Structure formats: structure tokens, C-alpha cells
Amino acid sequence: MDWIFKKTSYSALSTSEKEALADLCNDEASFARLKGLLELSEQSLPEPPPAHIRTNLDALFDATYTKPAPQKQVKRFRLTYIILAAAAVIGVIFLLFPWTTNRGNGNNSPKVAKGPQTPKNEQTEIVSKFRGRCITSFASNGGGYGRFRKKGFSEGRNQTSSHFIQGKCAEFGSNICGSI
Amino acid sequence: MRIVKTGFVDYSDEDLMLAIQQGEKLAFNELYTRYSDKLYGYILKMLWYNEVRAQDLLQDLFAKIITQPGLFDTERTFKTWVYTIASNLCKNEFKRNEVRKGTVNGVEQFYSLSSDANVEKEVHERQFRDALTEALMKLDTKHRQVFVLKHMDGLSIKEIAEITEANEGTVKSRLFYAIKKLADTLHMFEYA
Numbered sequence: 001m002d003w004i005f006k007k008t009s010y011s012a013l014s015t016s017e018k019e020a021l022a023d024l025c026n027d028e029a030s031f032a033r034l035k036g037l038l039e040l041s042e043q044s045l046p047e048p049p050p051a052h053i054r055t056n057l058d059a060l061f062d063a064t065y066t067k068p069a070p071q072k073q074v075k076r077f078r079l080t081y082i083i084l085a086a087a088a089v090i091g092v093i094f095l096l097f098p099w100t101t102n103r104g105n106g107n108n109s110p111k112v113a114k115g116p117q118t119p120k121n122e123q124t125e126i127v128s129k130f131r132g133r134c135i136t137s138f139a140s141n142g143g144g145y146g147r148f149r150k151k152g153f154s155e156g157r158n159q160t161s162s163h164f165i166q167g168k169c170a171e172f173g174s175n176i177c178g179s180i
Numbered sequence: 181m182r183i184v185k186t187g188f189v190d191y192s193d194e195d196l197m198l199a200i201q202q203g204e205k206l207a208f209n210e211l212y213t214r215y216s217d218k219l220y221g222y223i224l225k226m227l228w229y230n231e232v233r234a235q236d237l238l239q240d241l242f243a244k245i246i247t248q249p250g251l252f253d254t255e256r257t258f259k260t261w262v263y264t265i266a267s268n269l270c271k272n273e274f275k276r277n278e279v280r281k282g283t284v285n286g287v288e289q290f291y292s293l294s295s296d297a298n299v300e301k302e303v304h305e306r307q308f309r310d311a312l313t314e315a316l317m318k319l320d321t322k323h324r325q326v327f328v329l330k331h332m333d334g335l336s337i338k339e340i341a342e343i344t345e346a347n348e349g350t351v352k353s354r355l356f357y358a359i360k361k362l363a364d365t366l367h368m369f370e371y372a
Binding site: 001048053060064 | 203217332355363
């Protein structure tokens with residue numbers, strides 16, 4: 001029925017259009033009334049809802065889609081980064097500490113840490129127990145760590161350590177012999 | 181270079197719904213601006229100008245858009261989808277029988293007179309509008325619905341058929357009946 005708007009008067013309607021509108025209008029006056037009814041309906045005034053609805057919906061939207069502030073995100077990231085870095089540093093220290101201690105003792109300090117000095121009387125007792133065994137076992141092993149030595153292993157280093165051990169053994173042996 | 185958001189004025193309704201799903205408040209504002217007046221008018225007319233209930237329903241409708249934007253059927257147009265929801269809300273309201281039929285509240289406040297020389301014409305139009313509103317309220321729900329959707333909200337027959345879940349022939353028939361009833365009721369008015 002949109003074509004009603006295009007017609008200015010009842011007389012402008014075609015026969016088929018008049019037939020279609022027979023139940024609604026049959027003269028100029030009724031046609032004008034019908035046209036006016038539809039035109040005014042289409043020009044219906046806007047009915048804005050009250051402002052409090054918008055306010056409520058704004059609050060609802062904020063509550064539904066609240067995003068964390070970007071500054072807080074950066075702070076959280078920094079804190080996590082610091083914690084992880086500290087943990088990593090501590091982990092590395094724990095991993096390296098025993099290794100560096102051993103290596104340091106082995107390479108840099110050729111001196112073997114001496115245990116607590118035992119009194120001579122006690123030494124005499126120990127020596128009397130192991131008398132003969134110690135010296136023979138040293139001799140058969142080629143001096144101390146000789147049984148673990150491999151061919152082609154760093155010659156100078158082994159020599160140094162073996163000489164050192166031999167020297168110590170000799171010292172220890174003379175002590176024992178002296179005490180005996 | 182800083183990109184400045186100018187708003188969502190050029191967005192289609194459907195794109196606005198997608199933006200709302202991503203939490204874009206400006207998109208919601210734009211959608212509200214486009215549809216709040218029309219939907220409020222539609223709900224008001226469907227609920228016999230019960231303003232309190234109409235406001236509640238409008239708020240419920242937009243609250244649904246905010247909290248459950250995923251319900252939007254992307255295969256439909258937003259316009260028909262939102263009117264369908266509004267119609268369903270009104271239907272639920274009818275079922276609750278909370279609306280008192282036949283009361284035309286607050287119609288007066290929508291039409292204010294201007295003080296220019298064309299007062300006589302304005303008075304005539306105002307009387308006609310009031311009479312039209314009253315006649316509209318006396319129509320049964322189905323006929324009122326199709327008339328409001330077609331001639332007040334400007335929807336097509338196809339869209340109305342989709343919203344009312346009726347075929348186009350039924351919609352046309354209801355519309356014709358509604359116009360006939362209104363024309364009969366308003367026969368005392370002369371429109372120039």
C-alpha cells in the first residue's frame with residue numbers, strides 16, 4: 001500500500017488501485033483521511049527513554065567489560081620479571097658453587113688440607129695397626145692415585161700431583177718410621 | 181603516530197554488535213543512540229503506554245545486548261533480531277497480565293504546542309494523533325504490532341514477517357485490517 005503516498009487524490013488512482021482500496025476509501029474525503037492517517041503515523045514523534053536507563057546501562061557495561069588498567073599490568077610484569085631473574089641467579093649460584101670449590105681445591109691449591117693433628121702416642125697406635133700394609137699398598141699402586149691413571153692423560157699435571165703425593169707419602173712414612 | 185578513535189558512526193548495526201562483544205563501549209553508545217527511541221516507542225505502544233513497564237523492558241533488552249551479545253544471530257539483520265526480542269519481551273509481559281488494558285498514560289506529554297501562527301493546524305494534528313493513539317490502543321496486539329512496525333517504525337513486510345514469525349500474506353492481511361479499523365475509528369477527522 002506504499003503507493004498511496006505517491007497519489008495526490010482519489011481520482012489519480014487507477015481502477016485496480018481503487019478496487020484494492022474499496023474497503024478503505026471510496027471518495028476523495030475518505031482517501032485524504034486514509035492518506036493523512038498513514039502519513040501522520042510515519043511522522044510519529046520520537047519518544048526518547050528517560051536518562052536513568054542510559055546511566056544504568058553504562059554502569060552495567062562497565063561492570064561487564066572491566067579491563068585491568070595497563071599500568072598495573074606493567075607493574076605485575078616487572079615484579080614477575082624481578083622474581084624470575086632473582087630465582088635464576090640463585091639457581092645458577094647453587095649449581096656452580098660446589099663445582100668451583102672442587103676445581104679450586106684441585107687446581108689452584110696443590111696443598112692437601114691437613115686434618116687435625118693427632119698426638120704422637122695415638123699415631124703410634126694407628127701405625128702399629130696398619131704397619132706394613134700402607135707402605136706396600138702404596139708401592140704396588142705406584143703411589144697414591146696410580147691405579148686411576150690413564151695413558152695420554154695430561155702428563156705434567158699427573159706428574160705434579162703424583163710427585164706431590166709421593167712426597168707426602170714419603171714424609172708420612174718417615175714420620176711413621178721415626179715414631180716406630 | 182597515535183591513532184584516534186572517532187567512534188562507530190559509520191559502522192553497520194551488525195559490526196557494532198561484534199565490537200560490543202569485544203567490550204567497545206562507544207559501539208554500544210552508537211547502537212543505543214540508533215535504536216533506543218524507536219524501541220522505546222514500540223514497546224510503549226505495545227504496552228498501552230505503561231511507561232514504567234516500557235522502561236523496564238527497554239532496560240532489559242539493552243542489558244541483554246550488553247551481557248549476552250553472543251546471542252545475536254549473525255545470519256539475521258540486527259534490526260529484525262532486536263525487534264523480535266522486544267516483541268517477545270512484550271509477549272511475556274502480556275502473559276504476566278501485569279499491564280492494565282485500555283489505559284493511555286502520559287500520551288499528553290509527548291505533544292507540546294508551539295506558539296507560532298500555525299496553531300490551528302497543530303491543534304488539529306495533535307487531536308488527530310491523540311485519537312490515532314487511542315484507536316491504536318484499542319486494536320488487538322497482532323494488528324497493533326504490524327501497524328506500528330510498518331507505519332511507525334518503517335520496517336518492510338518481509339522484516340515484519342520475520343519478527344512476528346508469520347508469512348508475508350498474513351502480515352499484509354493484518355495490516356490491511358488494522359488500517360481499516362483505524363480509518364473507521366478516525367472517520368470524523370478531515371485531513372487536508
